[in-house]
Amino acid sequence: xxxxxxxxxxxxxxxxxxxxxxxxxxxxxxxxxxxxxxxxxxxxxxxxxxxxxxxxxxxxxxxxxxxxxxxxxxxxxxxxxxxxxxxxxxxxxxxxxxxxxxxxxxxxxxxxxxxxxxxxxxxxxxxxxxxxxxxx
Numbered sequence: 159x160x161x162x163x164x165x166x167x168x169x170x171x172x173x174x175x176x177x178x179x180x181x182x183x184x185x186x187x188x189x190x191x192x193x194x195x196x197x198x199x200x201x202x203x204x205x206x207x208x209x210x211x212x213x214x215x216x217x218x219x220x221x222x223x224x225x226x227x228x229x230x231x232x233x234x235x236x237x238x239x240x241x242x243x244x245x246x247x248x249x250x251x252x253x254x255x256x257x258x259x260x261x262x263x264x265x266x267x268x269x270x271x272x273x274x275x276x277x278x279x280x281x282x283x284x285x286x287x288x289x290x291x292x293x294x
Contacts, residue, residue: 173291178205224261
C-alpha cells in the first residue's frame, strides 16, 4: 500500500531546465504516485520554454508573478491564481515577459507523461527529463 507523503519544496532537489527555468518535482513515482505527477517551475525574468505538447492532460496554476501562456497559437496573459487546462497534444508554452520571478504549479494527469518539442519532434518522458536534469 502506498503511504501518504508531505513534500516540502525548499528541501527537494531543483532541476535546471536551462534558459532561466528551474523545476522542483513534487508528486512522482518516487513518493509512490501511480496516476499523476506534479511540481513547481520557476522562471527568471525573460525565461521561456519551447513550444511543446504532452500525451496527457495538463493543468498549470500561476503561483507568483505574471505569465504569458501560448496555447494552440493564442497568447493569454495570466497572473497569480489563474489556472490553465490543456488537453493532450495541444501545443503550448509558458513565458515570463516581466521583470520579476514567475512560478507555476503544474500537474500531469498520467504518471507516464511525456513532452514532445514541436521544433524538433523529440519526445521524452517527464521522468527522463527529471533524471537527466542538472541539479542545482
